[in-house]
Amino acid sequence: MSLPGSILYVVDDDVSVCRALSLLLKSQGFRVETFTSASGFLDFKHPKIPSCLILDISLPNINGFALQEIMSQRGILVPIIFITGHGNIPMTVKAMKAGAIDFLAKPFKNKELLKSVTAALVRSKVLNQGQAEVAQIKKHISTLSPRELEVFQLVARGLLNKQIAAKRGTSLQTIKVQRGQVMKKMQVKTVTELISLAQKADITSCLD
Amino acid sequence: MSLPGSILYVVDDDVSVCRALSLLLKSQGFRVETFTSASGFLDFKHPKIPSCLILDISLPNINGFALQEIMSQRGILVPIIFITGHGNIPMTVKAMKAGAIDFLAKPFKNKELLKSVTAALVRSKVLNQGQAEVAQIKKHISTLSPRELEVFQLVARGLLNKQIAAKRGTSLQTIKVQRGQVMKKMQVKTVTELISLAQKADITSCLD
């Protein structure tokens, strides 16, 4: 069941838990990295492959929830399976609202965890694909000059060339040239593709 | 804090709970409808305004989870706040995974519920807007003839008129006319708008 080229992270301050989970997961053919603190996990260089974090809530310094928030801020899109020995309903709700893919109370059955891991890896794969696509688009966008970007945005909003020219106070010809540049740099051939890209990357608001 | 024109549903087999919640919520200015069974709620004609369902899990016949699934199948997009006297973590996870907006264990504080209700109504409003937009688009699509729909789909995929003509084995002129019909019926003036609509309604796969 292990997807090829996937990696599982385990973060638990209890070394024996780390060891036990690592053993279990490796026996299923998974690559596993264990950490006894949140910062250890954060320092790790995460390869861009389907992955999943099995995370204990009670940790020294940075606890599970705090790590979840940091990951969210940093755009680390690794699905989280929470595990805890002293969980309750409010904690569960909080974790799930924040985007966790599962929440298991210790002790849990091996099968439960494995099922959850499989689901997490599938989600991770989807997330990575979406992320890679958007990253590629933004990479292209970053090659646009400020004016080309502006033209791109206005085209995406459905404005005609002459409307854009009027709005910008320049000539129609300039817009045509710039629009051509945009098409070339974004590596598309038709307006349709351009619009699709614009919507995927949410061009109208993104100005980074 | 009550949004104008909103409605709250309470489903609990315990009449005293229904009464108590109704009293609390009405005191905050909300319109409230209570039901002691899931079927009662399902029979109710839900107005298309921001709304929220406060749902007990243990119910006779159709329990809370079952109702949640039925609503999902029927496309009833009302955010659910689960309440239960005998909840546990697995139940919480199940409910949240299925899309519940919150999960409260009895007894809960009035403030907790009210806060949750407010959040649910906001989400409901967003859901309704999205739903209304897509419904409007699909309504327009339903006025298209089969061939117009086909042309629409191919245009949305970025094909040129002559490519569509070749694919369909008809003349370029026919495609132009049909494309014009599509633009008129979808009530858009530019290709850009048309593509946007197509993506919102997921035209390429939708054939209903």
Add this chain to the structure above:
DNA sequence: ATAACAATTATACCAAGGTATAATACCACA
């Protein structure tokens, strides 16, 4: 100052989108 470079614009030209009108073909219905 001058060479080099980028941005803008003009001119010209072609392809594609879009509309209007009318002719043709096909189908259903009285």
Add this chain to the structure above:
DNA sequence: TGTGGTATTATACCTTGGTATAATTGTTAT
């Protein structure tokens, strides 16, 4: 058998998109 309606097609014409070439302007670097 006609007759009205719809779909298709042809013709003609206009607008818009898109590219190539070259002239112009402004800015930067040597």
